[in-house]
Amino acid sequence: HQRIVLASRPSGAPNAENFRLESSNKPVASDGQVLLRTIYLSLDPYMRGRMSDAESYAEPVAVNDIMVGGTVCQVEESRHPDFEVGEWVLAYTGWQNYALSDGEGLLKLGKAPAAPSYALGVLGxxxxxxxxxxxxxxxxxxxxxxxxxxxxxxxxxxxxxxxxxxxxxxxxxxxxxxxxxxxxxxxxxxxxxxxxxxxxxxxxxxxxxxxxxxxxxxxxxxxxxxxxxxxxxxxxxxxxxxxxxxxxxxxxxxxxxxxxxxxxxxxxxxxxxxxxxxDDYGHRYEEFANEMADWVSQGKIQYKEQLVEGLEQAPQAFIGLLEGKNFGKLVIKVAEP
Ligand code: NDP
Structure with a gap:
């Protein structure tokens, strides 16, 4: 089990020393939990705000805590009645390759979604x-x-x-x-x-x-x-x-x-x-999800993604995002499906 934590708060542009890669034993699901295996991790500009303790609309990540982030995961182990092994979900499990969840806040993406990572971008x-x-x-x-x-x-x-x-x-x-x-x-x-x-x-x-x-x-x-x-x-x-x-x-x-x-x-x-x-539009998500899914499947909206392989690449990729080094939606491919 690998995870990336906030090692220190940046002053100005973040650098590699602000992050730390940690390893530990793979977590095990208890009753009522699922073990999620991260396939894709989204990197987004708002994460710079979470690295800082300046006042904002959301709580900062604490130093030594895992970096937050949206993920697309597969259920690897399930002790939860609503989830089956192999199912895909949209989650918010952050910069790590495994996480436990009690199911709350998970959005089901099905057993064989066509483009699961799109849930972090144009369809998310x-x-x-x-x-x-x-x-x-x-x-x-x-x-x-x-x-x-x-x-x-x-x-x-x-x-x-x-x-x-x-x-x-x-x-x-x-x-x-x-x-x-x-x-x-x-x-x-x-x-x-x-x-x-x-x-x-x-x-x-x-x-x-x-x-x-x-x-x-x-x-x-x-x-x-x-x-x-x-x-x-x-x-x-x-x-x-x-x-x-x-x-x-x-x-x-x-x-x-x-x-x-x-x-x-x-x-x-x-x-x-x-x-x-x-915060402002959560109640209108469905309206968006339906119309955007139509537009994308009809080819009316094009979408470009930049996949970077390996969780350990997340800090450098994120630093580059704030400098325009990404070309398209920046996603870390953490593991093979
Ligand atoms: P992008 O993938 O577009 O990445 C950020 C881009 O910003 C860079 O690729 C770069 O593109 C551009 N950029 C960086 N520095 C500068 C600069 N000095 N001058 C001009 N352009 C610069 O990010 P997103 O599409 O994910 O996000 C776009 C914006 O939307 C961000 O500001 C983000 O914080 C905001 N956002 C706000 C939300 C909200 O709820 N209010 C939710 C989600 C996103 P280029 O090389 O083309 O200049």
């Missing part, structure tokens, strides 16, 4: 985030211009594709030419710009010649600075994430742009709303 938490944030807060209408960054990640890619289904003109923002090409050629975005380009702000102004009606906020920082002057009257901004700031140790250097932001919100009547997906 990130897809749900894209769906509710865009449709409920973004309120997309045909002909509007939608801008989304982290455009090839599981949230951004899904936001842009739903935007296209709703008739929007979709402008993606991503790190590098390869990701931008993918956003246009595979995901069907109208444009995709590299935020690392010297003249990124000018490029964005040029492609958003009708202004921006919806900015789905995934990253913050320089991307938001470039978006702000382009917002149209009555624009909507679902504030989903600020990944460019997750490793920051202090506020960015001036000038202070808050008065400009407040003035824009007032004069342009901007609606900006943050959301935490399961």
């Amino acid at each position: 938490m990130p897809g749900f985030t894209a769906y509710m944030g865009l449709l409920d807060i973004g309120q997309p209408k045909a002909g509007e211009t939608l801008v989304v960054a982290a455009a090839t990640g599981p949230v951004g890619a899904t936001v842009g594709q739903i935007g296209k289904l709703k008739g929007c003109r979709v402008i993606g923002i991503a790190g590098g030419a390869e990701k931008c090409r993918h956003a246009k050629e595979v995901l069907g975005f109208d444009e995709c710009l590299d935020h690392k380009a010297e003249d990124f702000a000018e490029q964005l102004a040029r492609v958003c010649d009708q202004g921006i009606d919806i900015y789905f906020e995934n990253v913050g920082g320089k991307v938001f600075d470039a978006v702000l002057p382009l917002l149209n009257t009555s624009a909507r901004i679902p504030v989903c994430g600020l990944v460019s700031q997750y490793n920051a140790t202090e506020l960015p250097a001036g000038p202070d742009r808050l008065p400009l932001l407040m003035n824009t919100i007032l004069v342009k009547r901007i609606k900006m709303q943050g959301f935490i997906i399961f």
Whole structure:
């Protein structure tokens, strides 16, 4: 039994020393329990928040505790009446290859799901985030211009594709030419710009010649600075994430742009709303799950996953996620099914 714990809290970007791989005996199920064998572990930007003890919407991971995370597991041993050996479940058992569960919170995925890992991405938490944030807060209408960054990640890619289904003109923002090409050629975005380009702000102004009606906020920082002057009257901004700031140790250097932001919100009547997906929309999961399953099976929504083999690779892969080294939904393949 292997597990990765939080060894120390990072200051700035996490490094390998903040994690520790531990080994112990394989756990054994007692009455009423199942033994879960992790096949896939999801790595997500929110985990950076859990590594920190700064105040947040969720409790931090304690130092020396296992890193949290969504997993797709198979039941290896069952002493629970509702679960059979071999069944697949979506769980939240964290960075480890085995875990015990009393069944609570497990979502059954069946005996032979076609693509079990999708439950960690487009058919799970990130897809749900894209769906509710865009449709409920973004309120997309045909002909509007939608801008989304982290455009090839599981949230951004899904936001842009739903935007296209709703008739929007979709402008993606991503790190590098390869990701931008993918956003246009595979995901069907109208444009995709590299935020690392010297003249990124000018490029964005040029492609958003009708202004921006919806900015789905995934990253913050320089991307938001470039978006702000382009917002149209009555624009909507679902504030989903600020990944460019997750490793920051202090506020960015001036000038202070808050008065400009407040003035824009007032004069342009901007609606900006943050959301935490399961806290705010948990009751609408089924609606999402049904519609997204249809879209994916009909080929209306494409999904790219990056599988990294081996639990011991999770720290490096996670560190890379916060720097844009991933290409698609980052998943650790912990074991063979
Ligand atoms: P991604 O797989 O898209 O990974 C994060 C991406 O952010 C990187 O690949 C990188 O893409 C981009 N990025 C990193 N640093 C910067 C930077 N300085 N400037 C611009 N882009 C940067 O992640 P997800 O799709 O899983 O998550 C996207 C966002 O959604 C995150 O902010 C996450 O925290 C948030 N989220 C919020 C939820 C909620 O309930 N509110 C739930 C789930 C996710 P690139 O190389 O293209 O720049």
